[in-house]
């Protein structure tokens with residue numbers, strides 16, 4: 001097998017494409033022939049030694065992937081060779097093969113491509129958990145999505161629409177805003193050239209959004225929070241712009257509003273039954289055509305370094321997927 005190896009976590013430049021022995025699955029494991037792997041934010045942090053999870057060196061990065069099972073280890077009865085699965089195991093995806101814990105593998109629903117499977121779990125699970133569980137989104141409510149053309153943002157638009165909500169998508173370019181409208185957003189705001197607060201006011205008759213989905217952080221957080229509706233729920237999803245913002249606590253008091261933390265990874269570990277039920281609902285929505293991963297482009301696995309550079313350029317819309 002071949003894989004991108006991280007022997008020294010000092011950044012993308014230090015990754016090397018290496019020939020490695022193809023491993024044999026142990027008890028509870030499966031060997032996957034990887035067909036597609038997507039790039040997620042943590043895939044960059046992990047090779048820079050900046051992610052909370054620090055794998056033993058050397059390791060193969062690539063948190064989320066899909067492929068065909070080639071062999072199963074002892075005790076694995078619910079999966080078999082030849083079956084297509086998606087898996088989010090944290091590492092191992094940027095190569096031709098990997099060992100994965102069988103418990104983390106989800107059989108791909110009928111009609112789901114490996115590319116879609118590799119770009120699904122992290123973004124859709126995060127956005128469903130955020131909107132449906134943490135914010136208790138109701139049909140007819142208005143959701144403001146920041147960074148709406150990104151990975152979790154595009155998933156949030158589709159999930160909010162599937163739930164019967166009205167979506168205002170906010171992003172940094174007209175091209176990104178146009179994509180969000182094609183995905184079903186009811187209105188968009190280009191926050192590079194328009195005032196976020198003024199536009200929200202116009203689009204909500206001064207009432208403000210019931211739910212704000214924020215994976216961006218930085219300067220937009222306080223502006224968006226100041227615009228939120230009475231009894232609004234502000235979802236803290238991530239800080240893609242870098243700085244972690246602070247909020248004056250008089251703001252939630254004045255709006256009777258809630259600041260709601262979202263940590264899908266821990267939700268999945270702490271509440272596995274609820275997470276499994278959510279994944280079943282997402283698979284059903286995929287089958288009904290209500291949601292579909294937005295893939296910016298597919299690139300050959302050997303071009304991983306170029307894909308990382310593209311991810312850092314802030315021009316990606318949806319997800320980047322590496323293919324074998």
Ligand SMILES: NC(=O)c1ccc[n+]([C@@H]2O[C@H](COP(=O)([O-])OP(=O)(O)OC[C@H]3O[C@@H](n4cnc5c(N)ncnc54)[C@H](OP(=O)(O)O)[C@@H]3O)[C@@H](O)[C@H]2O)c1
Nearest residue numbers: 126147150151152171172215237238239240241262263264
């Ligand atoms: N809480 C959780 O459970 C959870 C789960 C998954 C991901 N996350 C977090 O959510 C965040 C977004 O993840 P993602 O996969 O959607 O990332 P992404 O696809 O890169 O999208 C992030 C968006 O943030 C905006 N942005 C603003 N300033 C940026 C900058 N300086 N560099 C890059 N992007 C910038 C961009 O939109 P504009 O150009 O339109 O501003 C971009 O589309 C990350 O911080 C990630 O760690 C959290």
